[in-house]
Amino acid sequence: MDTADKKRVLREMLFARRFEERCYEAYAERKIGGFLHLYPGQEACAIGVMEAARPGHDYVITGYRDHIHAIKCGVEPKAVMAELYGKETGCSKGRGGSMHLFDISKRFMGGYALVGGPFPLAAGMAKAIQLQGGDEIAICFLGDAANNQGTFHETMNMAALWHLPVLFVCENNSYGIGTVSHRSTAVTEQYKRVCAYDMAAEQADGQDVEAVYAIASKAVNFVRSGKGPFFLELCTYRYRGHSMSDAGTYRTKAEVAEWAKRDPIFILRDRLIAAGELTQADYELMDKDILVEIEDEVIAYAENSPEPRVEELEKYVLAENDPWVMGGVS
Amino acid sequence: MATLMYWEAIRRAHDEEMARDPMVIAMGEDIGIAGGTYKATQGLYDKYGPARVIDTPISENSFTGIGIGASFLGVRPIIELMSVNFAWLAMDQIFNSAAKVRYMSGGQLTAPVVIRSPGGVAHQLGAQHSARMEKVFMGIAGLRVVTPSNPKQAYGLLKSAVRCNDPVFINEHELMYNLTGEVPDSEYFHPLEGSEIVRPGRDITLFGYNISVHWNLQAAGILMRDHGIEAEVIDLYALSPLDRAGIRASVSKTHRAIIVEEAEAPVGVGAEVMAIINEECFFELDAAPVRVSARMLPIPFNRTLEKAAIPDIQDIVAAVLKMMGR
Numbered sequence: 086m087d088t089a090d091k092k093r094v095l096r097e098m099l100f101a102r103r104f105e106e107r108c109y110e111a112y113a114e115r116k117i118g119g120f121l122h123l124y125p126g127q128e129a130c131a132i133g134v135m136e137a138a139r140p141g142h143d144y145v146i147t148g149y150r151d152h153i154h155a156i157k158c159g160v161e162p163k164a165v166m167a168e169l170y171g172k173e174t175g176c177s178k179g180r181g182g183s184m185h186l187f188d189i190s191k192r193f194m195g196g197y198a199l200v201g202g203p204f205p206l207a208a209g210m211a212k213a214i215q216l217q218g219g220d221e222i223a224i225c226f227l228g229d230a231a232n233n234q235g236t237f238h239e240t241m242n243m244a245a246l247w248h249l250p251v252l253f254v255c256e257n258n259s260y261g262i263g264t265v266s267h268r269s270t271a272v273t274e275q276y277k278r279v280c281a282y283d284m285a286a287e288q289a290d291g292q293d294v295e296a297v298y299a300i301a302s303k304a305v306n307f308v309r310s311g312k313g314p315f316f317l318e319l320c321t322y323r324y325r326g327h328s329m330s331d332a333g334t335y336r337t338k339a340e341v342a343e344w345a346k347r348d349p350i351f352i353l354r355d356r357l358i359a360a361g362e363l364t365q366a367d368y369e370l371m372d373k374d375i376l377v378e379i380e381d382e383v384i385a386y387a388e389n390s391p392e393p394r395v396e397e398l399e400k401y402v403l404a405e406n407d408p409w410v411m412g413g414v415s
Numbered sequence: 416m417a418t419l420m421y422w423e424a425i426r427r428a429h430d431e432e433m434a435r436d437p438m439v440i441a442m443g444e445d446i447g448i449a450g451g452t453y454k455a456t457q458g459l460y461d462k463y464g465p466a467r468v469i470d471t472p473i474s475e476n477s478f479t480g481i482g483i484g485a486s487f488l489g490v491r492p493i494i495e496l497m498s499v500n501f502a503w504l505a506m507d508q509i510f511n512s513a514a515k516v517r518y519m520s521g522g523q524l525t526a527p528v529v530i531r532s533p534g535g536v537a538h539q540l541g542a543q544h545s546a547r548m549e550k551v552f553m554g555i556a557g558l559r560v561v562t563p564s565n566p567k568q569a570y571g572l573l574k575s576a577v578r579c580n581d582p583v584f585i586n587e588h589e590l591m592y593n594l595t596g597e598v599p600d601s602e603y604f605h606p607l608e609g610s611e612i613v614r615p616g617r618d619i620t621l622f623g624y625n626i627s628v629h630w631n632l633q634a635a636g637i638l639m640r641d642h643g644i645e646a647e648v649i650d651l652y653a654l655s656p657l658d659r660a661g662i663r664a665s666v667s668k669t670h671r672a673i674i675v676e677e678a679e680a681p682v683g684v685g686a687e688v689m690a691i692i693n694e695e696c697f698f699e700l701d702a703a704p705v706r707v708s709a710r711m712l713p714i715p716f717n718r719t720l721e722k723a724a725i726p727d728i729q730d731i732v733a734a735v736l737k738m739m740g741r
Contacts, residue, residue: 177519188523206487209490213487216438401517402518404525407580
């Protein structure tokens with residue numbers, strides 16, 4: 086990343102932070118319903134990895150904490166916000182919600198709410214890429230707690246066995262909902278868990294976006310060059326609860342404060358300032374500009390968009406007018 | 416018309432679709448080198464190779480999910496679950512991913528997978544290999560469910576299912592793979608919706624699907640021969656969606672209905688058909704509809720107990736005679 090890239094990435098991470106904080110407010114105002122899982126603290130993971138990959142070209146799939154992954158893949162923030170509002174202009178036409186963002190035109194293949202569910206779906210997309218001979222890769226972002234599902238072990242086995250072009254990114258934030266990983270997991274260093282499948286794996290600092298970018302570049306190149314799957318563990322932390330209904334009683338404020346000292350946005354900002362590439366005033370202007378953009382373009386769009394029509398309630402259950410349902414056209 | 420066994424008809428459908436489209440693949444346990452437990456993929460491994468005829472590990476949920484994920488990018492996987500009992504393990508991916516992805520993506524993404532699996536009570540396979548799960552699948556929005564009762568349907572339903580853009584579950588039966596029947600020599604696509612009148616009659620309708628169609632045909636023969644009763648036998652090869660119009664048409668003609676199912680009655684096909692009869696043609700009825708179904712229990716190993724747990728032809732005949740006041 087050159088200086089211009091770093092400044093852009095800083096803005097993307099700050100935008101992600103402000104976007105999520107604004108979601109929190111909208112949820113408190115009851116503009117957003119249902120479940121809401123926020124990303125503050127983990128920004129360097131999705132943004133750093135996708136900076137190294139090819140957004141819009143590589144196929145990306147993730148869990149329910151999916152807003153920033155979608156945006157980094159190229160989904161318009163206003164379409165994401167409209168989806169959270171349940172509007173027809175949302176990226177899933179209001180049928181998905183926060184946990185089920187989709188934009189196939191950007192190859193953002195969705196957020197899924199069953200923990201561990203995307204593992205085999207990602208491997209399946211990689212199988213399709215392998216059959217079709219393309220240079221895309223499949224990228225699966227999930228949290229550490231997903232690695233306690235059967236789909237983790239089943240999929241790692243098949244991905245390694247069949248040399249599938251899939252990158253598994255484990256965003257290790259140390260918590261599975263409200264249970265700290267050492268209370269649920271015998272081996273908490275997640276990258277070690279795939280050695281049973283002889284899969285290439287590395288662990289890196291998920292708070293430093295430049296470190297994420299460097300390791301992800303290596304991982305992406307490994308997978309794209311046909312060497313098989315790669316498992317990348319990024320050590321990170323989420324400041325907010327698991328979801329909005331999480332009071333956070335399972336951890337101390339001191340722990341959260343300790344992690345906040347290594348905030349991914351501040352790490353990059355301070356590095357750029359120290360290098361003379363950015364001033365505090367530049368940063369504050371960037372922040373102000375982002376807040377205006379979110380209010381004027383993102384929130385306004387979501388607020389003013391139409392609701393889905395009840396007449397179209399059943400529209401997307403099955404394919405419409407599929408000739409093969411009645412035995413084809415011949 | 417060629418006479419084929421049920422398994423041969425399925426194998427032929429695989430072969431034709433795989434020859435036509437390189438994106439059609441087959442996957443499942445022992446389907447490749449071993450040719451499939453019921454021979455439904457015999458010879459395909461040698462013809463199409465390991466990249467397209469995939470022997471999977473015994474990881475039902477994840478290999479089903481891999482098929483679903485591949486279908487997102489235009490691959491057309493035909494997934495064999497060796498026994499429908501094992502489909503429970505794949506239910507997360509079938510229910511949460513394949514059936515819902517079109518809806519929750521606002522119509523952007525589809526999962527055009529075919530999942531084939533045999534169920535039913537075979538010979539002393541025990542409680543964990545005798546499930547009849549069609550009732551579970553037909554309750555899932557976004558999933559089509561069909562169940563072939565003969566080789567022609569087994570061939571034509573699989574052909575249509577591969578090309579259809581919806582996920583389709585094909586419920587086969589362990590006792591029917593060696594059943595013979597005529598299959599058209601030219602390509603044939605069976606509709607994924609509707610029902611078939613396999614024996615017309617005017618006195619009573621016997622609804623069935625898959626193996627119970629054959630029981631009903633035998634019962635209808637006995638009823639005609641011994642009692643002069645003309646039973647109409649309807650094959651509900653499509654379980655989701657069910658053929659409301661076909662059910663209404665037959666009951667409006669015969670005014671009496673019995674639903675015969677190898678599965679337990681609660682929350683089943685029979686319950687659903689009865690509900691449709693009530694909704695569509697209640698005032699056409701001359702008698703309250705009846706279900707002939709399995710007992711509500713895990714299937715026992717003992718052969719005598721096993722037979723007693725599921726309906727037989729005499730149960731069907733007795734139910735008809737009772738309804739007809741004979």
